[in-house]
Amino acid sequence: MTALAIPTLETERLILRAPGPQDFGPFAAFYASPRADFVGGPLNAEGSWRMLAMEIGHWTLKGFGRWTVTAKDSDAAIGMVGLFEPEGWPEPEIGWDLFNGHEGKGYATEAGGAARAYAYDVLGWQTAISLVKPANTGSARVAARLGAHHDGDFTHERHGFMQIWRHPAPGDLSDGGMEAYA
Secondary structure (H helix, E strand, C coil): CCCCCCCCEECCCEEEECCCHHHHHHHHHHHHCHHHHHHCCCCCHHHHHHHHHHHHHHHHHHCCCEEEEEECCCCCEEEEEEEECCCCCCCCEEEEEECCCCCCCCHHHHHHHHHHHHHHHCCCCCCCEEEECCCCHHHHHHHHHCCCEEEEEEEECCCEEEEEEECCCHHHCCCCCCCEEC
8 A cells, every 4th residue: 555645734724635535525516517617627426536536646646736725614625726737737737726605715825825835845846837718817816816927828638728827936936825834
């Protein structure tokens, strides 16, 4: 058996923890909704299960991945945020998906900043992107709040046309965006 240690990150309001089977319900509800149009959905339950398995497996294949986001006062999943670089991606990405009812509270920006700080401070990344579908204005606003700028376009064979949002390099950030690594 292979044991994988996925770090837990903490911000002012959030915990970013390892994804697991307890997250399937909210994960599947998000992927069944129209909000998942920008990230490969909507999906049925079987497709959502495969997507959650991919999220968990990404940690094994790459040594990094996306965390389940929870509010500090609950272990219930409110989103997935973190580092992503599957086959076919142009560069390592910082991505965020907030589940239904949790958008508009600044959680994606807060968690995205923590994920970027981990990528730069722990993994030693020198750059990162976020891929955003042009109609996903909310995601573009999160990227801009994180200091990223539109830096070209990319067309993926399955996901289609996306904008590349380039994050500031580590030396160009005044605040790492993260309080603690646990």
